Amino acid sequence: MDPAWISFTTDYGLDDGFVAACHGMIARLAPSARVIDVTHLVPPGDVTRGAHVLAQTVPSLPRGVHLAVVDPGVGTARRPIAIEAVDGGFLVGPDNGLLIPAAEALGGIRHAVHLTNTAWFAPQVSRTFHGRDVFAPVAARLASGAGLPAAGSEAAALVRLAPPHLLALPDGVSAEVLTVDRFGNLQLACVDGGLLDHRLLEINGRPAVVGGTFGDAAPGGLVVFTDSAGHLAVAVNGGSAADVLQVRAGDHVTVTHPS
Template sequence: MQQGTSPAIALLTDFGIRDNFVGVMKGVMTRIAPGTTFIDLTHEIPPQDVSAGAWVLGTAYRYFPAGSVFVCVVDPGVGSTRDAVAIHAGDWYFVGPDNGLFHFVLAEQPVHAAVKLTNPAFHLPTVSATFQGRDLFSPVGAHIAAGRHLLELGEPVPADSLRRLDLPGPVLKPDRIEADVSYVDHFGNLVTSIAFAMLPDFFDWPVVRLLLPAKQLIISERRRFFADQGDDAQPFLYVDSSGYIAIAMRNTSAARSLNIGRGEAVTLIWRNT
């Protein structure tokens, strides 16, 4: 990144907005990189839910301008021996704990450089054991936005040493895909790990069924959008805005109505003749 540029800094945390955590982080970064544009990606990741944070980041980062810096804090291991890292992957920069939070970014983008944040010159003078979002990740993110090179920030680490999550991933078979519910959004829609790109004929096949074995439930209705005609009391399948097959119920929460959460096993079966 060239000196003098001021790219956007996007924040993703599990801090919520009731307390002063997010505001303080922005204050720290503004002192280092005045005039920076801050974008709150979300602060409503469920507490300590690294997998949910990784999913949200993985479905959002590519919509940001090249050079954007993502400061991400979902960190149940704060104060432990887990590493703090900065990563240049694809066209973007990512700062946060090395705990799997960058799983989907690392799966999709080439890593140009990655470092452990071992240079205290780019931290606040005192680094708390409980608020490293303020004392470590915020100043580092701001220094990157202000033009510092990653190699100034600490020790290089190989890309293959960065933590990934232990996720099952969808398994494609000749007439089915075995997968799971990867994310539950604010509306209670259940987003599966089945990418629509895997099944471009999803809406054209005469028969599609999604099985949820643990609930002994079969969902066969498909809708292209929520206003399609149908029984509001029945769940249906659609393609969510991030490009994954999802389960919804119109005007209510499918997660609550069906008593289904993240990690629920699903099997999608189809017949194309």
């Protein structure tokens, strides 16, 4: 592992100083570390969205420490954890399901620790800002080469997100919308599975073409394709599939062959 890389994912937004405070803590403890900001625009408290963004991004990042904080349970009994992935990298954040998909994308979990060594934290820990006072210091220490076992005690039975809805239908599938990106494209909780062998499909009863990119549909038309993460996706050429279909993340859509 190159210990100089830390990726950083949160729902902190960009209007306040929260991200900068975490960067500052990292800079104090690991001044040679390089930080890649994945996003700080995860919808507030949306652990599922944060988990999907992180999991789909980490395979493209250098091996290092992946710091992620989407933590509506901050200050409660939820555990702070760090995970060593099979690829040799680390993930640091709350034990609320946020880190598990990313760890699986990096080959699986080799070791997990409940962060109980307060010597690794900031001198004073705010109950509402563990990103700065717990997770950022731990990430910095791991990036500097400190060994994970010293961070705390073994963590068993990590919290996992519920699996997304996916149901086979006689003529297609019913699938959960995993994410909606800023363009309104829908990423579904399924892969092709032969659906794209058909030239035409229906999404919630609306006609759609099968293609490889947005421009394969007529302007304003729906297109179904495999996205860059390997998931089945739905878009509108020049528009928003989320608006056209009136759906959002967590909703279910049907992808079926025309009758």
